[in-house]
Amino acid sequence: MTTATVRGPLTRSELLALPAAVDVETAARAFGIGRTTAYALAKADEFPCRVLRAGKAYRVITQDLLRVLGIAPENSDGPGSSHPEPSGENSLIHQR
Numbered sequence: 001m002t003t004a005t006v007r008g009p010l011t012r013s014e015l016l017a018l019p020a021a022v023d024v025e026t027a028a029r030a031f032g033i034g035r036t037t038a039y040a041l042a043k044a045d046e047f048p049c050r051v052l053r054a055g056k057a058y059r060v061i062t063q064d065l066l067r068v069l070g071i072a073p074e075n076s077d078g079p080g081s082s083h084p085e086p087s088g089e090n091s092l093i094h095q096r
Contacts, residue, residue, distance in 0.1 A: 010030045016071070019062065021052075021059045024042050027049070027065050031069075042058045049065050
């Protein structure tokens, strides 16, 4: 007899740490749906995001998963960055 691991939906930080592609079960956790339902939706081409078929395996591109969930990857180069702009004193380029 085996014991099943109880897993809840993925958190934002877990989602952002996912590799480039994930299995359908992981994507299902992100949506809060069960394994059986996820595979039924994938087979019927009705999964909430695009599913790729690789032989017998189903894979979901993480970027597409995040897009459907409305989660933007953190980008330190864009507006609202958590990294402050360098001050005049610390800047490598000094105006003369």
